[in-house]
Structure formats: C-alpha cells, structure tokens
Amino acid sequence: MGLDEFDFGQTPVDPEQISGLRIPMVSSLAQINSLEQANINEALRWLLTKRSISNLLTETFIRRLHKRMFGHVWKWAGDYRKTDTNIGVKWYLIPVELNALLSDVNYWILNSTYPPVEIAIRFKFRLVSIHFFPNGNGRHARLMADLLMQYQFNLPRFSWGQSLKEDVRDEYLKAIVLASKGNIKPLIEFAIS
Numbered sequence: 001m002g003l004d005e006f007d008f009g010q011t012p013v014d015p016e017q018i019s020g021l022r023i024p025m026v027s028s029l030a031q032i033n034s035l036e037q038a039n040i041n042e043a044l045r046w047l048l049t050k051r052s053i054s055n056l057l058t059e060t061f062i063r064r065l066h067k068r069m070f071g072h073v074w075k076w077a078g079d080y081r082k083t084d085t086n087i088g089v090k091w092y093l094i095p096v097e098l099n100a101l102l103s104d105v106n107y108w109i110l111n112s113t114y115p116p117v118e119i120a121i122r123f124k125f126r127l128v129s130i131h132f133f134p135n136g137n138g139r140h141a142r143l144m145a146d147l148l149m150q151y152q153f154n155l156p157r158f159s160w161g162q163s164l165k166e167d168v169r170d171e172y173l174k175a176i177v178l179a180s181k182g183n184i185k186p187l188i189e190f191a192i193s
Helices: 029-048 059-070 091-111 116-130 137-152 168-180 185-192
Strands: none
Touching (some): 029 059, 091 116, 116 137, 116 185
8 A cells, every 4th residue: 555545634645745755664654643743742842942932923933833843754844735625725825814813813912802712722723724734734733822822821731632531533623613613612622621
C-alpha cells in the first residue's frame, strides 16, 4: 500500500504534499503520526523556554509555530496551502482571512468583547475554518488557543476533552460542526472538559 492510499484524517493529503515528506523510508500512516507527534513534542519543549510571546497574534508566529510542529516531517510545514481542500477558504484568500482574524482577535481582547476562554476558542475555530496549511491545522489551532490562554490571559491551557469517557474525537467533531452553525458553546465546553 502506497502513502497515497492512506487516509490522513480530515484533510486528505494529495500526492504533491506527500512528495514533501522529509523522511523517505516512511511507509505507513502510523509512522507518520509517530514522527509528527515527536516533532510536536519538540515544539512544545521549545515553547517551554518562552516566558512570553510578544508576537503571538502575528502571521510570522502562526507560520513559525506550524513549521516548528511539523518541519522535521514535511517540507511544506509553515507554508500556506496552494490548493483548495474540502475544509477552509479558497487558498488565495488565506492572507486576507488571516488579517481579518488577527484584527478581530485584537479587537476582542482590547474591548473585552468576550470572556478570555471564548476569545481563545473563537480564535481556534476561525484558524481551523480558514485551514491555512496542507495538514496539521487542528493540532496547530488547539496549540494556538492554548498559547493565547497562557501568554495573553495568564490562564491555564485547555484540557481538550481529557475528562470525557466517550469517543473524544467524535465529541470534538460534533462541537466543531455546531460552532460552524453559530453555536460556539459546545466547543468551549469540550475545550474545558
């Protein structure tokens, strides 16, 4: 079975993206998942060295974090996708949508439009909705929300459903669907559960 036959999760990886794999000996989705998790763990260790992140709400940091999370596995890590996917805005609208999102989040923070938890979850949801990168968007967006909680609001990171007994992924996807219909509350409840 070739890599092009594997289901890479919510966003299918096209053959051009697969050609961006940095490790040529990988032959299974399990190996890719393992390598990605090791890379994410390395990014988390890097973040532990940060007392503050002054440029958290910038395009530069958003892209840098994705590259830190996936750059040892994928050559395209940190680069915006250049094709349309089943999720997200048209690829050529990514910079415009990001600029709008960052403006909105800064406005919400300056004007206390929502409580901090809701700001972070709305930020995470919009990041996923834009779907900047070929893959890794959900993991990247959850970490960005955690960093916003920690560095902007000086609050604990989210638990992301760790207390749930049922299928956590199903609950997360249900909350995302409800958020896409305008009901952000289930996604907030999932994040703090």
